[in-house]
Amino acid sequence: MKLRLIFALAFAVFALVTVAIILALLWLIFDEMAQRGELANPEVFDGWSYLTSYGASAGLLLIAITAAAWSFFDLLVALPLTSLTRGLLTALHANPEYQAQHEGPTQLNHLFRAANEILRRLAAHRQELLDAMAAATAQVEKQKHQLEAILMNLQEGVVVCNLNNQVLLYNQHTLKVLHISTDFGLGRSLLTVVTPEPIATAFRRLRLRVAEGRHHQHPMGATTRFVCATIDGRHTLHAQMTLILDDAGTPAGYVITLDDITEELTALGKRDRLLREATEGLRAPVANLCAAVEMQAANPDMDVTSRRSFDDVVFKESAALSETVNQLCRKYRDAITGHWPMTDGSSATLLELVALRFREAAEITVTVVDLPQWVRCDSHSVVLLLEYLIRCISDCTKIKTFDIGVEAGPRQIYIDIAWQGDPVLAALLDGWLNIILPGTPGNLTARDVLDHHQSEIWSDRRSNGLARLRVPMIRGQIVQTESELPPRPEFYDFSLLQQPTSSSHIAERPLKSLDYVVFDLETTGLKPSEGDEIVSIAGVRIVNGRILTGEIFDRLVNPGRLIPKTSTRFHGITDEMVQSKPPIHLVLPQFHQFVGDAVLIAHDAAFDLKFIQMKEADSGIHFDNPVLDTLLLSVFLHDHTPAHHLDAIADRFGVQTSARHTALGDALVTAGIFMRMLELLEEMNVTTLSQAIAVSSKMIEAKERQRQL
Incomplete structure (x- = not known):
């Protein structure tokens, strides 16, 4: 409804209501006067006539005034x-x-000027916004063209996929590569065109790697290389695959670059065959030559001097030829190894x-x-090789x-x-090696x-x-994550002297048989x-003398307080990393369930147990497991040295350290140290849990005496 019509109807309603009110008041007044006898002749008084005559006159006058007011209001307000x-x-x-134009009275000129100023500024802002949008659009288009030009000029295929392997972006060279x-x-x-x-x-x-947080220290970050077809x-x-991580550090997709190396591998294959013929093919002639020499040396018809001279020459040449062949074989292996794409990585993964x-198959x-x-290897082909060998052994x-x-050797890493x-048998193994491995690129055997x-x-x-079955691998370059940090101070809780003797069913069991x-x-x-609070807790299980690196517990914990930078310098855990993690009273029951009835082992166990014991009541659990401390056992085994921090003990026992000053990294190093200690403890007649606890208690007594002195 139009604004002026609304105002007109409002004034009309006002006038009619006012007239009705006046008529009603006059009627009440006349009726009251008649009842009080205030009229000169009430019998012949006609109230209705007076009401209609005088009331109508007053109403018409009021309507006229209202109409005039409306006209004035309409001209000065409603119309503008x-x-x-x-x-x-x-x-x-x-x-x-x-x-907006105004040609009427000047009372509303200020309102029109203000409204027009707002319209002018709105128009200016709108134009600025349009200009900014146009500039941003032009910049995006420019960057788009630049990206298209870069992708077009790349000599590798580039594909961006989501977690369902659906293609989100690719360049034209991808079509050529594929x-x-x-x-x-x-x-x-993507899996419809590339081997999945x-x-x-x-x-x-x-x-x-990302779930375990190792991508922060890994030299390739969230990237890896591999071979496919x-x-x-x-x-x-x-x-080469690189994960796309969202703000929470969770994989949201990946970028993969592809390069066709078929011709290179074909040329490599031809070279391999030529080298094989030129090297390994000479082994039989050399063997025959040696056999002929041996036969000639055994010939009694040849005089001694001639036979000795001839034998020396032939054996010398045979040895030289054999050495040449061996050198060619080594160069051949070096050549094919250097060409094949490999990366350094952890054997655990x-x-x-x-x-x-x-x-997944649930058969073995x-x-x-x-x-x-x-280790340094082509992880995909090695995984297929190990799977194939296990199946062959099982069959x-x-x-x-x-x-x-795995076991570290002087120059190689051995996968066992x-x-x-x-x-x-060696003959059976040799037969397995000539079979093509399913899923390998290029049908490798x-x-x-x-x-x-x-x-x-x-x-x-x-x-x-x-x-x-032992499979040697090339030793990878160790990613050093430790810094030049001082070792953590040693803590000795002398209440461990009152540690109850373990239950009889495990106290006298051999240490090697315990979990x-x-x-x-x-x-x-x-x-x-x-x-101070816990920010990370990790554990690894040892069963039947085996470190089960596939059964680990590793959790970050929200400490409910800020982490000092001095502590972050040690373990690398920041406030952002634990912001969304659960508190310790939720994590500790999970760790308690993981531990079960196993014997607990830690390095400087009193330090870790103090933190845990202070949180047991809030968590509703209690750890009553037997505890062994590698620090105390080290004091017992190596009382000739005062160096009993973790790095020094690992160095003495030849345990490789990596990812130090992380809970899981230190737990794995401690596990490796304890496994080496078992052999030495056995040599010193410490073979049961009760004996290990007893010698640990003696070391605590010695520390207590030193403290008192």
Whole structure:
């Protein structure tokens, strides 16, 4: 409804209501006067006539006054407001430059000037916004063209995918690398054109690295390299995957670059065959030459002097030829190893992927043991090789339970597959190596994978009686995450003297037969009684003398307070990293369940136990497990030295340290130290848990006496 009509109806209603009120008042007045006898002649008084005559006159007069007021209001207010409203609507919806016009009385001139100033400023701001949007659009278009130019000029295929492997972006060179023109585009799955297993393996490696927080220190961050192939197997691709992390550090997708290395590998294959013919093909002639020499040396018809001279020459040349062949073989292996794409990584991730493949099939049980080491390899082909070898051993021996772990050698890292049974014969092993491994790019055989890694496998028996298959790998470059930090001060809780003797069912059991959980904490400081809190807790299980690196507990904890920078310098944990993590009263029951009835092991256990004991009441749990302290055991075993901090003990026992000053890293190092200590404890006639607790108590008594002195 129009504004002026609304005002008109309002005035009309006001006039009618006013007239009705006047008539009603006059009627009441006349009626009251008649009842009081105040009229001169009430019998002949006609109130209605007076009311209609005088009331109507007053009403008409009032209506006339109201109409005049309305006309004046309409001219001075309603009409200008209507004009202003229409002007504002015109400026907002039709013409931003429009100015509201006013030709009536001057009383509303200020209002019109103010409204026009607002319209002018609004138009100016709108124009600025349009200019900014145009500039931003132009900049985006410019960057888009630059990105398109960069992607077009790249000699590698670039693909961006989400977690469902759907393509979000790709460049034209991707089509050339994949040798396709159709069946590929935005929204389609990358796995329809590239072999899915290497993609899945690489993604799992990176996801584990990010979940464990190792990507912050890893030299490649959230990136890894691997080899895959087109879905038809005709082209081998060298790929690099980088995870896309959201603000919370969770993978949201990945970027993958692809390069066709088929021709390079083909040329490499031709070179390999030529080198093999030129090197390994000479072994038989050399052997024949040696045999001929031996026969000639055994010929009694030749005089002694001539035979000796001839033999010296022939043997000398044979040795030189043999050395030449050996050098060529070494160069051949170095050449193919240097060409094949490899990366450095932790064996824990590599072996866990092997165990995971069997865990999904639930047919063979593979347990990851031993401390992790750094290896240099093509992880995808090595995972396939190890899976293939385990299946071959299982088919041959009918064994369904295996351990897989690593051991550091002087120059190499040895991956050991162990089982209860007999070793595999060399002839049988040799036959396995000529089989093509399913899923490998370029249809590699097991021997090819070993050649690429300068490796040869063999089977023998370990010192503990288990059979094993040993696969040497190239030692990787260790990522040093530790800084030049002073060792943590030693804490001795003399209440450990009152540690109750363990239950009889485990007190006299051999140490090697017990189940252990080796744990460590990271905290905001060193004084739990003064408000310092736990920020990280981790543990690893030891069962039957095996460090089960596949069974770990690793949690960040929200301490409910700020983490001092001096503490962050030690363990690298910041306030942002723990902001969304659960508090200790929720984490500690989970750790308690993980520990179960196992014996607890820690380095400087009194420090860690003090923090835990102060949180037991709030968490509703209680740790009554037996406790062994590697610090006290080190004092007992190596009383000749005052150096009993973790790095010094690890150095003495030859345990490789990495990821130091993290809860999980320190727990793994402590576990490795304890495993080495078991042999030395046995030599010193400490073979049961009660004996280990007894010698630890003696060391505490010695420390107490030193403190008193």
